[in-house]
Amino acid sequence: MATVTLKGNEIHTLGNLPENGSKAPNFTLTKNDLSSASLSDYSGKRVVLNIFPSVDTGTCAQSVRQFNQEAAELENTVVLCISKDLPFAQARFCGAEGIKNVEMLSDFRDGSFGKDYALAFSDGPLASLLSRSVVVLNESGEVIYTEQVTETVDEPNYKAALEALADA
Known part of the structure; x- marks a missing residue:
């Protein structure tokens, strides 16, 4: 179990993020058109998982905006923004x-x-929402960077995540 805070109050997650060097667990998530996407769909690409509680909060929305801006310049890289928001809210x-x-x-x-x-x-x-985190994977699906933001209302370290891509 990992401990983070929400406005200074301790809250916990189910465990710890995957370790650097480990193979990222596969997943099946829902796209905005209600079709499915799996990690295997991005095989051969570098993947940034930008994970957050809800796009309807200022910090989460900013993380999507920031990665959207940065992603335009990244080669062979896809940024996946993941939350438990309904696909309709994400599309809106x-x-x-x-x-x-x-x-x-x-x-x-x-x-x-x-x-x-x-x-x-x-x-x-x-409870049951996703902790603000960033997980970066290389082309082989191996974890090369993780960050679980210690204070949920804070933004992730965009620079460190993108530097991990440059070093891969």
């Missing part, structure tokens, strides 16, 4: 914001992504 946000360089995916159906990556909140007011 992307349409309103002009988001085109990232893919929004939802863990709303069964929550298996949050469980398999051990980052679903296990208690507190955000």
